Amino acid sequence: MKLKTSVFAGILAATLTPLAFADVTVGITLSSTGPAAAIGIQSRNAIDLWPKTLGGEPAKYIVLDDGTDVSKAVRNARKLTSEDKIDVLVGPNTTAAALAILDVLKETQTPMVALAASAAIVTPPDDPGRHWAFKMPQNDSLMAQVLVEDMVRKGFKKIAFIGYADSYGENWWKEFSNLAAGKIDVVARESYQRTDPSVTGQVLKLMAAKPDAVLIAGSGTPAVLPGKTLKQRGYKGVIYQTHGIGTLEFLQVGGKDVEGTLFPTGPGVVAKGLPDSNPVKKVASEFTEKYEAKYGANSATQFAGDAWGAYMVLDNAVKQALQQKAQPGTPQFRSALRDAIESTKELIVPNGVLNISAKDHQGFDDRARVMGKIEDGRFQYAAEK
Structure with a gap:
């Protein structure tokens, strides 16, 4: 029993x-x-x-x-x-x-x-x-959309484009040019390799088209070069980048030459400045605080x-x-x-x-x-x- x-x-x-x-x-x-x-x-x-x-x-x-x-x-x-x-x-x-x-x-x-x-x-x-x-x-299409909206809101009529000569640059060109059609005139397009030491030739062609703004479709530190060259050549218009620039190394390498650059980004990157009405702010801010507590402000x-x-x-x-x-x-x-x-x-x-x-x-x-x-x-x- x-x-x-x-x-x-x-x-x-x-x-x-x-x-x-x-x-x-x-x-x-x-x-x-x-x-x-x-x-x-x-x-x-x-x-x-x-x-x-x-x-x-x-x-x-x-x-x-x-x-x-x-x-x-x-x-x-x-x-x-x-x-x-x-x-x-x-x-x-x-x-x-x-x-x-x-x-x-x-x-x-x-x-x-x-x-x-x-x-x-x-x-x-x-x-x-x-x-x-x-x-x-x-997706690049989502980020390209907010870029085009910003350009239109600012009254820009002529935009020049320079991007990587690879799948990243090609896809950005496709998405941006499609969304810009009928809203903005894309007056010049150039490309460059991530490892190129100079883009002076491409930049001179972009500037010759007299654009109101230039969009650089690159990522990481190689995306610094076109913007830096534009500044050195005396370009006074607005410079846009894609969300692929979001690294601390980009800021370090770019220094004063990337000041004023506009770019689309996920809310987490700029959590501290988001309005309280942003639906992502709470979660984004919590992550930012956790991350920066270990890796710095x-x-x-x-x-x-x-x-x-x-x-x-x-x-x-x-x-x-x-x-x-x-x-x-x-x-x-x-x-x-x-x-x-x-x-x-x-x-x-x-x-x-x-x-x-x-x-x-x-x-x-x-x-x-x-x-x-x-x-x-x-x-x-x-x-x-």
Whole structure:
């Protein structure tokens, strides 16, 4: 009788004990070295602040450096999926690497939350690889829209454009020129390589068109060169940049030559200056305070905010995926996690409000962009006038 009672008690205890899950494993590939290191380091700084749990369960983070090398990023993704059995991949920072990893996602059925910008990473979302791909940075179209609105509001009629001679510059040209059509006359277009030591020839051609403003479509420190050259050549018009400039290194390298530059940005970069009515201000400010408490005043960037937002997306999605009773480390959990990310609704992260769906694997709307300006060596909010 005692044996039966003991067995019954054991069964009852097992029934009442919450289901124990394995650790949720997150693989992360970042450009901590190489040309995109300024971006990758900002992402890594934010990731170092991630809590050690996801969805209330213990989490394991495996961080690898891809050296801003596409082939190494792919090797990292293959190692993380095959050897480390990750449940989700975060990163990479560059569009080329994210696109190259799509085949790995398709083969291993592993979701990815990229920290690179191009809409091509997630469009079309019904593509077999992109079915598993999501990304944090705003689409270029959303940022180009706020730029065009600002130019029109300021009464500019003629704009010149110079951008990288790669996918970043090409996509920005496509988005900007489409949105500018019928509103602004784009009077000149030039391009340059990220490693070019001089853009004097291109700048002289831009200035010859006598534009009211110039848009530079670059990212990180190589985006400094056209603006610096324009200033040195005596250009007096307004200089715009894209949200890709949001690194402290850009400010350091640019110095006085980038003062007055206007750019679109996520709210997290300029949280302190946002009006109280901004729906993102509370979350953005909380992140900024946490980040700057460790890394110093005015150190928060777009890329750090995106990395913190990735944690918030995963924390929210893991809670939902665990309800399916699938164990982390299994194909069933990866699938449940992908579906949960895709069902993210009204989630406020430092750079906007996410509503992800089967038709939109990015998910930001107009609440994810404001205009910023460089003033006194800092990224600041540019209030509409």
